[in-house]
Amino acid sequence: MNDTLVFDIETQNFFTDLDVGWNNFPALKISVVGIYSYAKDAFFCFEEHETEQMAELFRGASRLVGFASNRYDIPVLNLYFQKMKDRDALNLWMKDRVDLLEEIEKVGAGRISLSRLAEANLGVKKDHHGSEAPGMYERGEIDALKEYCLADVRITKDLYDLYLRDRALLVPQKGAAETLRVAFAQAKLIAKL
Numbered sequence: 001m002n003d004t005l006v007f008d009i010e011t012q013n014f015f016t017d018l019d020v021g022w023n024n025f026p027a028l029k030i031s032v033v034g035i036y037s038y039a040k041d042a043f044f045c046f047e048e049h050e051t052e053q054m055a056e057l058f059r060g061a062s063r064l065v066g067f068a069s070n071r072y073d074i075p076v077l078n079l080y081f082q083k084m085k086d087r088d089a090l091n092l093w094m095k096d097r098v099d100l101l102e103e104i105e106k107v108g109a110g111r112i113s114l115s116r117l118a119e120a121n122l123g124v125k126k127d128h129h130g131s132e133a134p135g136m137y138e139r140g141e142i143d144a145l146k147e148y149c150l151a152d153v154r155i156t157k158d159l160y161d162l163y164l165r166d167r168a169l170l171v172p173q174k175g176a177a178e179t180l181r182v183a184f185a186q187a188k189l190i191a192k193l
Contacts, residue, residue, distance in 0.1 A: 002039070002060075002062045003037055003038060003039035003040075003057070003060045003061045003062065003063075004037075004038045004039075004061065004062070004063040004064075004065060005035050005036065005037055005038075005057060005058065005061040005063070005064055005065065006035070006036040006038075006065040006066065006153055006156050006157040006160060007033060007034060007035045007036070007064065007065070007066055007069070007073065007153060008033070008034045008066060008067070008069075008073065008149055008152040008153050008156060009030055009032070009033045009034075009072070009073045009076055009077060009149070010030075010031045010032050010033075010034075010130070010133040010136075010137070010145060010148070010149050011028045011029060011030055011031055011076065011133065011134065012028075012029040012030070012031045012048075012134055012137045012138075013027070013028060013029060013134050014028070014131070014134055025075045025076055025079055026079055028076050029048065030047075030048045030051075030076060030077070030080060031047070031048060031133060031134075031136075031137040031142075031145060032045055032046065032047055032048075032142070032145055032146050032149045033045070033046045033054055033077070033149070034146070034149035034150040034152065034153040035054070035057055035153065036153050036154070036157045037057060037061075039060070043150055043153065043154070044057065045146040045149060045150055047142070051080050051081070051084065052084070055081055055084060055090055058077075058081070058090060058092065058095075059090055061095060062095065062096055063095065063096040063097070063098065064092060064095050064096070064097045064098070065097075065098045065099075065100070065156065065157075065160045066097075066098075066099055066100070066156060067099070067100045067101050067114045067117075067152075067156050067159075068099065068101045068102075068114075069097065069099045070097060070099040070102060071099075071101075074092045074093065074097070077092055078091065078092045078093065098160065098163075100117075100156065100159055100160065100163065100169075101114075103163070103184060104117075104169065104171055104182060107182055107183075107184065109171040109180060109182045110171075110173070110174055111174075112171055112172065112174070114126060114152065114155060114156070115129075116172050117159060117169065117171065117172075118155045118158075118159065119172075120169075120170040120171065120172050120179055121158075121159060121162055121169055121170050122155065122158050122159070122162075124155065126151065126152065126155065127148070127151065128148045132148075133145060133148065133149075136148070163184065167183060167184050168181055168182060168183045168184060169181075169182055169184075170182075
């Protein structure tokens with residue numbers, strides 16, 4: 001299968017936790033992973049113990065789409081996949097990747113939150129912030145955590161669809177009321193299956 005996956009992860013802990021430390025990816029534990037598959041036209045959400053089932057979707061993907069995914073999601077997921085029996089068969093760094101935040105930064109538009117980008121382009125704001133995810137997990141609010149994660153996946157998918165269709169996104173400027181229309185001359189186009 002030649003699928004494109006839009007995905008987001010939430011973790012049980014974060015770098016700022018006392019026992020973790022900054023950029024200590026091996027210390028991070030997945031709580032949930034939300035995925036949209038273009039080939040299946042469906043959303044999925046997996047918990048940490050469902051790594052094998054999740055890996056099947058990633059094996060069938062030729063492209064991965066996320067927001068700040070190269071900085072956070074992929075390093076964490078790759079560590080999980082490398083612990084599997086056939087770890088050599090799945091290396092996310094070998095997949096074609098579109099990290100929407102990196103695409104925005106490459107054209108000099110600066111760093112922006114997913115919520116602000118969604119508000120400017122889709123007219124919606126995020127209901128929660130990623131920093132709330134470890135607390136939700138700790139309180140056992142797994143269904144709410146899955147909903148939150150999948151909401152981020154939906155927003156990222158809708159932004160990616162705009163990125164492909166218009167080869168541009170509206171990017172609010174930090175500390176200013178101005179919003180720029182940022183064009184992506186080299187938008188990575190791929191047929192949606």
